[in-house]
Amino acid sequence: xxxxxxxxxxxxxxxxxxxNRNVQVDVDRLVExxxxxxxxxxxxxxxxxxxxxxxxxxxxxxxxxxxxxxxxKARVLRERxxxxxxxxxxxxxxxxxxxxxxxxxxxxxxxxGVDDKSNLELGRGKHHPREFDFAPLDHLELGEKxxxxxxxxxxxxxxxxxxxxxxxxxxxxxxLQQYAVxxxxxxxxxxxxxxxxxxxxxxxxxxxxxxGPETQIYSIExxxxxxxxxxEITLGGLYSGKTLADSELPIKLCGISHCYRTEAGAAGRxxxxxxxxHQFTKIEMFAFTLPEQSPAMHEELRQIECDLFDAIGVPYRxxxxxxxxxxxxxxxxxxxxxxxxxxxxxxxxxxVTSTSNCTDYQSRRLNIRYKIKDKKGTQFVHTLNGTAFxxxxxxxxxxxxHQNADGSVSVPECLxxxxxxxxxxx
RNA sequence: GGAAGAGUGGCUGAGUGGUCGAAAGCGCCUGAUUGCUAAUUAGGUGAACGGGUCAAACUGUUCCGCAGGUUCGAAUCCUGUCUCUUCCGCCA
Numbered sequence: 001x002x003x004x005x006x007x008x009x010x011x012x013x014x015x016x017x018x019x020n021r022n023v024q025v026d027v028d029r030l031v032e033x034x035x036x037x038x039x040x041x042x043x044x045x046x047x048x049x050x051x052x053x054x055x056x057x058x059x060x061x062x063x064x065x066x067x068x069x070x071x072x073k074a075r076v077l078r079e080r081x082x083x084x085x086x087x088x089x090x091x092x093x094x095x096x097x098x099x100x101x102x103x104x105x106x107x108x109x110x111x112x113g114v115d116d117k118s119n120l121e122l123g124r125g126k127h128h129p130r131e132f133d134f135a136p137l138d139h140l141e142l143g144e145k146x147x148x149x150x151x152x153x154x155x156x157x158x159x160x161x162x163x164x165x166x167x168x169x170x171x172x173x174x175x176l177q178q179y180a181v182x183x184x185x186x187x188x189x190x191x192x193x194x195x196x197x198x199x200x201x202x203x204x205x206x207x208x209x210x211x212g213p214e215t216q217i218y219s220i221e222x223x224x225x226x227x228x229x230x231x232e233i234t235l236g237g238l239y240s241g242k243t244l245a246d247s248e249l250p251i252k253l254c255g256i257s258h259c260y261r262t263e264a265g266a267a268g269r270x271x272x273x274x275x276x277x278h279q280f281t282k283i284e285m286f287a288f289t290l291p292e293q294s295p296a297m298h299e300e301l302r303q304i305e306c307d308l309f310d311a312i313g314v315p316y317r318x319x320x321x322x323x324x325x326x327x328x329x330x331x332x333x334x335x336x337x338x339x340x341x342x343x344x345x346x347x348x349x350x351x352v353t354s355t356s357n358c359t360d361y362q363s364r365r366l367n368i369r370y371k372i373k374d375k376k377g378t379q380f381v382h383t384l385n386g387t388a389f390x391x392x393x394x395x396x397x398x399x400x401x402h403q404n405a406d407g408s409v410s411v412p413e414c415l416x417x418x419x420x421x422x423x424x425x426x
Numbered sequence: 427g428g429a430a431g432a433g434u435g436g437c438u439g440a441g442u443g444g445u446c447g448a449a450a451g452c453g454c455c456u457g458a459u460u461g462c463u464a465a466u467u468a469g470g471u472g473a474a475c476g477g478g479u480c481a482a483a484c485u486g487u488u489c490c491g492c493a494g495g496u497u498c499g500a501a502u503c504c505u506g507u508c509u510c511u512u513c514c515g516c517c518a
Contacts (some may be wrong), residue, residue, distance in 0.1 A: 044487085048486090048488095049487075051499090055499045056445080058499070288451085
């Protein structure tokens with residue numbers, strides 16, 4: 001959510017930004033309504049003041065007659081105030097609805113474009129895509145060969161898009177989690193296991209739509225709870241409504257959670273195997289910072305993502321996400337796309353991580369503030385998030401890149417001490 | 427899940443339907459004082475939104491878990507709801 005005053009004062013820029021992001025919002029209408037609301041608010045306050053003044057006189061009235069006269073006067077004022085108030089509230093509601101739909105502003109360096117075709121490649125990782133001297137299998141074939149992934153069983157017990165992980169692949173999954181958590185701990189992130197459900201108001205604060213026809217979120221019937229699509233939701237919600245001391249910032253959290261996504265409307269898209277599933281585990285980074293800290297923090301998150309994928313020996317490229325592909329909350333977003341030899345005809349890049357600087361967009365919705373000691377007033381913190389490992393996709397990238405001619409898979413060096421083996425599936 | 431109790435400012439904790447944004451204490455800040463990392467003492471000390479100002483000063487509204495209701499007026503009365511504590515039950 002953008003500051004309302006900011007929208008009014010920068011209406012042209014806000015409108016241009018909506019266009020760049022391919023978002024339809026009636027900014028003019030918002031400006032018009034807000035101006036009207038302001039005028040009415042003045043009236044409300046004026047009437048309220050008068051009414052308060054009259055009410056106070058009643059307590060000091062010397063007799064019943066005076067009392068009754070004052071009561072009538074006060075009642076009339078109160079009624080006029082209530083009328084103005086309800087008009088004000090009606091406007092407020094409509095304004096809020098529009099305001100919530102306005103996306104965050106975009107970083108000036110963001111490539112402008114309506115979709116991911118305009119994304120800009122910024123660089124590549126340490127490792128390059130392999131030349132195989134045998135016909136590589138995709139992760140599904142590998143998974144089937146070793147009985148590591150059971151989609152059929154997942155489908156039978158739960159539904160299409162669910163799966164069982166089995167055997168050594170579970171060890172690999174856990175090793176990745178442990179490696180990421182331990183690396184992040186070293187870098188000052190507090191490991192955090194979050195609830196897998198959150199209140200709808202928190203989902204909305206982070207920028208998700210928990211209900212409705214286009215929702216990506218599973219919600220619980222008869223409750224205002226939904227399954228989280230990412231730990232970003234719960235980690236961001238952790239300090240909702242709080243005012244933090246500037247001295248405690250930045251706060252860096254490493255969230256471990258399951259992620260649930262309906263993937264509504266995703267049918268038919270290239271999504272074989274583990275690439276697009278309804279449930280996966282994710283190690284997520286999240287940071288609350290002072291505004292001036294957020295660009296450096298964003299860089300830090302991006303660097304960590306690169307370090308992690310370099311460490312597991314997976315080739316990737318870094319992409320600067322175009323305006324139309326940013327979503328609502330992000331001010332700037334970098335994605336890591338890993339090389340997946342089993343995708344497409346002869347391998348494709350597939351998104352494995354994403355890190356966003358959401359500036360004060362989420363904190364304003366969630367009301368997360370900071371206070372500078374000895375300084376009056378409070379400000380909104382900046383929030384950032386980044387993927388350490390989305391396990392499903394990280395597993396794809398390891399299986400497909402590290403497979404051997406005999407169908408076994410070499411364990412990335414950094415995971416060997418954790419897994420206690422150098423090769424799996426042999 | 428059942429029963430009882432409680433939710434007030436950074437914390438502890440008063441509060442009779444009107445003079446309560448709210449006593450008192452602690453903490454914190456400022457000043458005074460005493461030759462000494464402290465004591466004593468005076469004063470000050472919440473937030474959001476708006477008006478005002480170059481900036482202040484100043485000023486209006488709202489806020490006593492949350493949402494409604496009664497009333498001219500609610501921290502105070504009523505209803506609902508959430509959270510916490512204790513006891514009981516159940517359970518990994």
